[in-house]
Amino acid sequence: MEIGRLGEFGLIDRLVKLLEIKDPSVVVGFGDDCSAVSVDGKLLLFTGDIQLEGRHFIKKLTPPEDLGWKLVSVNVSDVVACGGKPEWGFISVGFPPELGLDYVEGIYRGINKASRHYRMSVIGGNTTSSDSIILDLFLTGTTRRFIPRSGATDGQIVVLSGYTGLARAGLELLMMEKKEYQGFEKRLIDAFLKPVARLDLSEKLSRYASSAIDISDGLAGDTGHLAESSGVKIVFDKEKLPVNEDLLTYCRKAGKNVYDYMLYGGEDYQILFSVDRDNLRYFPECFPVGSIEKGTGLFLKDGGREVPIRPEGFTHI
Incomplete structure (x- = not known):
């Protein structure tokens, strides 16, 4: 069978069955944004993410410093989603021999620059020749309490850490290769090229969140993963989903549906998480966008109706 027919998560399910863990009792979160191992009473986080030329970025449209920044940020976002802080990175790279040293x-x-911003360090790696640019960062972190995707329970509030849809609009603008961009267009492009992981939320997530997920593959798709892992129904309130003014301006000018971008855009390195209602006060900078209920599936409450949402997002296979 061709792996493309399995899809990303079908392939993952098949592959993990071939792996044996020597001591499952010390492993937490297998299948989450990170996995964790308990070592001498401390939880160590492990994650890895890749930037592949032609799949994740277009070289001629991507300044190299932005590419390096993004490589680190996408990994840090996974660590934050599990309530952790990044510590040490190890990088493997593949470069075409004719690629310029600059x-x-x-x-x-x-x-x-990103490592300094997130207070972590890259301490080694490996290099090889390749037909295209490959950047693969393996990152470790620490947490006082691991936050899984599977901890959401009926009656809790689902919270979004920031705006979504901006990166998709930024990518579309970047690919237009316009000679001049307006201010709102530049901000959308920056949202795609220079995402900032929400490390500022890490400590509070580890204290108060019951479940969390990085939504970089799209709000609807990743929320669907959280709902499935927790065995719950998630209902977004359309009136509470935060609409960014720059994105709204772009969609109006382009004749696009802003909610399509917000739900299915991807590349927005924000966190979706669940908390008890009493703990909402600890996240004044975030957006309560819906509720956790008994049942299954993902829905959008629009007026008095609940409309099913396709739990679809970006897939890597």
Whole structure:
């Protein structure tokens, strides 16, 4: 069978069955944004993410420093989603031999800038020749309490850490290759090229969240994963979904549906999480966008109706 017919998560399910864990009692979160291992009473987080030329970025449209920044940020976002803080990174890279040294050094300047921002370090790696640029960062972190995708329960509130849909609009604008961009267009492009992981929420998530997920593959798709893992129904309130003014301006000018971008856009490195109602006060900078209920599936409450939402997002296979 061709792996494309299985899809990303079908392939993952098949592959993990071939792996044996030598001591399952110390492993937490297998299948979440990170996995964790308990070592001497401490929880160590492990995650990895890749940037592949032609799949995740277009070289001629991507400044090298932004590429390095993004490589680090996408990994940090996974650590944050599990209530952790990043610590040490290890990077494997593949470069075409004809690639200019300036571009490679620019990538590493971006990596270093992001590492300083997130208070972590990249401490080693591996290099090889490749037909295209491959950047693969393995990242470790620590947490006082692991936050899984499977902890949402009936009666809780579902909370979104920030705006969604901006990155999709930014990518579309970038691909237009316009000679000049307006202010709101530049901000949307920056949202795609220079995402900032929500490390500021890590400590509070580890204390108060019962479940969480990085929504970089799209709000609807990743929320669907959280709902399935927790065995619950999630209902978004359309009136509470935060609409970014720059995105709204772009969609109006382009004749697009802003909610399609917000639900299915992807590349927005925000966190969706669930908390008890009493703990909402600890997240004043975030947006309560819906509720956790008994049942299954993902729905959008629009007026007095609940409309099913397709739990679809970006897939890597």
